[in-house]
Amino acid sequence: MPNWLLPENIQDMLPDEAWRIEGMRRDVLELLRLSGYQLVSPPLLEYVESLLINDSADMDLRSFKLVDQLSGRTLALRADITPQVARIDAHLLNRQGVTRLSYAGSVLHTQPSGLMRTREPLQIGAELYGHSGLESDLEVQRLMLQSLALLGIQGVHLDLGHVAVFRALMKDAAIDGELEAALFNALQSKDVPSLKGLVAGLHRDVQAALLALPELYGGVEVLQRARQVLPRSTHAALEELERAASQLQPLAQHIGIDLAELRGYHYHSGMVFAAYHAGSHDAIAVGGRYDDVGKSFGRARAATGFSMDLRQLHGLLGKQAMPKGILAPHRSDAALDAAIAQLRQRGHMVVVDLLGSPAHHAELDCDRELVSRNGAWVVVEI
Numbered sequence: 138m139p140n141w142l143l144p145e146n147i148q149d150m151l152p153d154e155a156w157r158i159e160g161m162r163r164d165v166l167e168l169l170r171l172s173g174y175q176l177v178s179p180p181l182l183e184y185v186e187s188l189l190i191n192d193s194a195d196m197d198l199r200s201f202k203l204v205d206q207l208s209g210r211t212l213a214l215r216a217d218i219t220p221q222v223a224r225i226d227a228h229l230l231n232r233q234g235v236t237r238l239s240y241a242g243s244v245l246h247t248q249p250s251g252l253m254r255t256r257e258p259l260q261i262g263a264e265l266y267g268h269s270g271l272e273s274d275l276e277v278q279r280l281m282l283q284s285l286a287l288l289g290i291q292g293v294h295l296d297l298g299h300v301a302v303f304r305a306l307m308k309d310a311a312i313d314g315e316l317e318a319a320l321f322n323a324l325q326s327k328d329v330p331s332l333k334g335l336v337a338g339l340h341r342d343v344q345a346a347l348l349a350l351p352e353l354y355g356g357v358e359v360l361q362r363a364r365q366v367l368p369r370s371t372h373a374a375l376e377e378l379e380r381a382a383s384q385l386q387p388l389a390q391h392i393g394i395d396l397a398e399l400r401g402y403h404y405h406s407g408m409v410f411a412a413y414h415a416g417s418h419d420a421i422a423v424g425g426r427y428d429d430v431g432k433s434f435g436r437a438r439a440a441t442g443f444s445m446d447l448r449q450l451h452g453l454l455g456k457q458a459m460p461k462g463i464l465a466p467h468r469s470d471a472a473l474d475a476a477i478a479q480l481r482q483r484g485h486m487v488v489v490d491l492l493g494s495p496a497h498h499a500e501l502d503c504d505r506e507l508v509s510r511n512g513a514w515v516v517v518e519i
Contacts, residue, residue: 141314141348144256145256145304146249146254146255146256147255147256147257148255148257150448152459153459154451154466156459157459158259158447158451159233159446159449160313161239161288161447161451162259162261162447163239163516164242164287164288164456165261165284165287165288165447166239166261168280168284168287169263169280169284169452170239172237172263172276172280172334174238174239174242174263174387175237175238175239175481176236176239176240176289177222177225177238177239177240178191178240178242179215179218179222179224179225179240179242180221180373181214181242181245182212182213182214182215183213183215183221184205184211184212184213185191185202185211185212185213185433185479186211186356187220187221187253188200188213188215188216188217188220188221188222189213189220192329193226193404193487196216196217196220198248199216199217199246199247199248199250199376200213200214200215200247201213201214201216201218201245201247202214204381207341213243214245215244215245216244216245216246216247216259217244217260217444218240218242218244218262218444219262219264219427219442219444219515220430221240222238222240222264222268222417222442223264223427223430223431223434223438223440224289224378224431224434225238226238226266226438226440227431227434227435227436227437227438228430228434228435228436230268231436232266232267233267234267235265235266235267235268236266236267236271237263237264237265237266238263238264238266239262239263239264240260240261240262240263240264241259241261241262241447242259242260243259243260244257244258244260245256245257248257251418252418252419253420254419254446254449255446255448255449257448258446258447258448258449259447259448260444260445260446260447261444261446261447262424262442262443262445263277263280263361263443264277264441264442264444265277265437265441266431266439266440267438267439267442268439268489269428269439270285270305271377271380271381272400272407273439273441274381274407274408274426274484275381275384275385275443276297277424277441277442277443277456278410278424278443279385279408280383280443281422281443281445282295282385282388282389282423283388284422284445285358285412285421285445285450285453286388287421287456288450289454290417290450290453291390292320292390292414292416293389293390293412293413293414293421294389294390294391294392294411294412295385295388295389295391295392295393295410295411295413296391296392296393296394296395296398296407296410296411296412296413296420297378297381297382297392297393297394297395297408297410298378298394298395298396298397298398298399298400298408298409298410299374299375299377299378299396299404299408299409300351300399300405300407300409301371301374301406302363302367302371302372302375302396302406303320303324303331303350303399305370305374306313306343306347306367306368306370307320307369308369308370309343309368310339310340310343311505312339312343313441319331319335319362320332320335320336321346321399321410323335323346323350324330324350324397324398324399325382325397325400327351327397329351332347332348332351332466333348333389334500336348342368345366346367346371349363349366350396350397350425350465351395351397353366353367353394353395353396354393354394354395354396354397355393355394356391356392356394356395357379357382357383357392359396360375360378360379360382362377362395363394363509367396374407374408375452376409377407378394378408381408398411398422400425401471404427404430405425405426405427406426406427406428406429407425407426407428407441408425408426409423409424409425409426410422410423410425410443411423412445414453416452416453417449417452417453421445421446421449421453422443422444422445423443423444423445424441424442424443424444425441425442426439426440427439427440427441427442428440430479436495445504449494453470457500460486461486461499461504461507462485462486462487462488462502462503462504463480463485463487463488463502463503463504463505463506463516464487464488464490464498464501464504464505464506464519465477465488465489465490465507466489466490466491466493466507467489467490467491472513472514473507473509473514476507476514477489477505477507480516481502487505487507488501488502498519503519504518504519505517505518505519506519
């Protein structure tokens with residue numbers, strides 16, 4: 138096998154893509170900085186226990202693992218930065234009030250998370266700790282939608298869900314363990330025949346509520362139907378969804394409600410959300426409330442946040458030509474050096490032609506050049 142081949146779903150980023158993604162990263166982080174989010178940069182490698190949220194089986198399967206030659210303990214390459222940021226908030230910063238943190242970095246997955254997805258996403262996101270109200274949910278949801286708009290992603294569909302609806306039904310019927318897990322799996326896949334078999338032995342009202350969940354998907358009008366078929370224990374969550382949809386309407390082309398959406402159920406505790414785009418089979422940004430995840434690091438905190446993959450988002454954008462440079466001759470000339478320095482200070486790319494061969498000029502990606510005229514160095518079109 139040639140030694141230049143890469144593993145499946147692992148790709149290089151060539152110059153045009155790499156520069157554009159770097160610009161996207163800077164733009165989003167600047168938006169977050171201006172919104173009060175402080176940047177953190179956790180390590181790529183940690184002890185495996187630190188990276189698994191509530192012993193999540195999904196995260197365990199997604200994580201590459203290896204043995205630490207120094208300690209003999211199992212290490213993992215992060216599959217998600219969110220647990221690391223929760224650890225930083227709970228264990229290192231230890232602030233008592235609201236904490237806003239942002240991050241950007243590569244993560245690694247044992248399997249691609251969707252059709253044509255890379256196993257090395259470039260994850261960027263924001264987390265807000267220390268506030269449990271709807272206001273903080275709305276803040277991160279707005280930031281997610283604003284970030285997508287800033288990057289030029291138009292026509293975004295926002296889906297809202299709330300894991301508290303399913304949790305309330307489980308609590309009302311005193312369901313836990315294997316049956317809860319089976320119901321969760323059936324709802325996630327919207328497998329109605331399996332769901333009917335699973336609820337057969339439950340109280341009639343619980344049956345009706347659980348069987349209604351896969352059908353409670355659509356526009357905001359779904360919430361009115363939900364109030365009619367779901368018990369009162371779910372109504373507080375429905376009210377939150379209605380308020381959120383009302384306030385987020387100007388930022389999304391369309392807002393949908395999906396009461397069977399239980400993504401991240403094992404660690405999410407409240408509203409969950411995902412952004413979709415016609416150019417992608419998978420969600421292009423996801424988030425939700427995950428109160429008490431910090432408990433495993435010694436301090437439970439209310440928390441909500443969002444994340445997205447810049448490499449996935451880059452694929453949704455049309456091709457854009459990178460700015461061309463200015464070609465400069467290679468010679469010892471103080472005036473030439475000063476002209477090059479001045480152009481670079483003004484933000485121009487200046488490429489020194491080391492080979493001095495016109496045959497290679499096309500590879501240097503320049504459309505202008507520095508030439509000496511009347512004792513001065515000036516820029517002219519090539």
